[in-house]
Amino acid sequence: MITDEIFYRHFTLVQQENRIYAEWCKKRGISYTWLIILDTMLRAEKDIEPAMLSDTLFIPRQTITSLLDQLEKNGLIRREPHPADRRRTRLYLTEKGHDTITAILKELAVHEDAVIDEISREEMATFNRIYSTIVEKLQKRLIHDK
Numbered sequence: 001m002i003t004d005e006i007f008y009r010h011f012t013l014v015q016q017e018n019r020i021y022a023e024w025c026k027k028r029g030i031s032y033t034w035l036i037i038l039d040t041m042l043r044a045e046k047d048i049e050p051a052m053l054s055d056t057l058f059i060p061r062q063t064i065t066s067l068l069d070q071l072e073k074n075g076l077i078r079r080e081p082h083p084a085d086r087r088r089t090r091l092y093l094t095e096k097g098h099d100t101i102t103a104i105l106k107e108l109a110v111h112e113d114a115v116i117d118e119i120s121r122e123e124m125a126t127f128n129r130i131y132s133t134i135v136e137k138l139q140k141r142l143i144h145d146k
Contacts, residue, residue, distance in 0.1 A: 024111075028104060033059070033067060038076060038093065038101035047090045049082070076100060 022032035036057060041048055054064040068091065071077045076097035082088035093101065116124060 024108070030100070030104060034071060034076075035101070035104060037067060037071065038097060039105060041077065041091060041093050042098070042101050042105075049088055049090060053091070071097070
């Protein structure tokens with residue numbers, strides 16, 4: 001079926017892209033998952049908690065806990081108890097974590113910008129519009145499917 005081929009091709013491209021990022025991160029002494037977590041924390045406009053990271057990044061909560069333990073052990077994040085609910089924890093980037101993720105993202109942006117420069121803005125806008133439409137329609141059909 002042609003639809004199967006189209007979605008399978010998309011899936012394989014996403015997997016390939018993730019492997020490329022993972023290999024690039026590994027050369028810099030950081031895992032791709034760490035990059036995603038630290039980037040999410042850097043972009044957070046408010047306090048962030050482990051459950052929020054888990055939900056946002058679709059990473060199981062027990063896995064997030066383990067990853068946060070590693071990040072904390074490496075001095076990249078710190079945990080603080082929530083002032084209103086001692087069962088909850090807030091997460092913060094340390095200075096080292098902030099400097100690390102900022103430097104890595106700056107270096108990554110150079111490469112990503114060079115790739116994007118080889119593609120017209122119109123093509124990128126079209127790609128994002130189509131991809132967004134696919135995701136919205138999949139969400140309606142698969143998530144809200146009874």
